[in-house]
Amino acid sequence: MTVRPAVESDLAVVAGIYAHHVRNGVATFELEPPDSAEWRRRLEAVRSAGLPFLVATVSGEVIGYAYCAPWKPRPAYRRTVEDSVYLAPEATGRGAGGLLLDHLLAGCADAGVRQVIAVIVDADAAASVALHRKRGFVEAGRLTAVGYKHGRWLDTLLLQRSLD
Template sequence: MVRDATFRDAQAIADIYNHYITNTTVTFEELPVTAAVMRSRIQQAHDLSLPWLVLEQGAMLVGYAYASRWKERSAYRYAVEVSVYLAHDVTRRGYGSALYATLFERLAGAGLHVAIGGITLPNDSSVALHEKFGMKKVAHFTEVGLKFDQWLDVGYWQKALVSRNQEADD
């Protein structure tokens, strides 16, 4: 079941994310985050009327996806960055797709124009998920992050959520 995140989900979200912080280069954060940090991030999304979603399997939270502001400048207000994370032991079960399907639907319904996803490279499964949802690679930055004593590349994928023709009709 995909639903809106609440503050009660903050610890489970932090637990999922902290696995990626401490064990992978998927995120460039280097120190584990607390439930309080996640509550603050959920609140920031809510303050901007952006979705933060969780997926439950039974009584267990197994993943989350959210949109955040792309850049601070006013002209960027119709562009968002999207992210999805799953509990490390439940990947390849369609949960990321379920989260992104709901996230993209909500973003388009809110009148947002572009979704952007940043991916540490290489990451074949994340690239496949983003491309499954029609995102196209638009940028590749070489050696922009240093984690675990290795320089890492980042690619950016982008998707129009609302076509220019749809915007003109509205």
């Protein structure tokens, strides 16, 4: 398994991984998968901000991705980001999430990021919470019933990791 920076030719697989989570889970509050133009925009926005957008591969095939985006657009938040880590369903439990998050945190530190925020939907999220806690993230808060998806109200758990 290797981790490398994402390139535009990875985006079709990245979009497919994310679409699975949009349609079948609650890890994201998006209700419709973004199109290819939106994925190109996201990749460019992350790159333009000097932040990492990574993919994990096995035998050259993308099995997961991770990136950070600015937490908020206001300048005072410029050194705080939100992370996103998604795996193909068949790639879970093989260490890809940890490898991606480790590389992502290193890339954030190199980019001068001070705080990384994880916004985790608190439903069926034990693995994501454990992944982040194992890497030093601590609970920073909970937002109750802030998202409605698949017929139910969902909470989000905010986890935070300082990189300085």
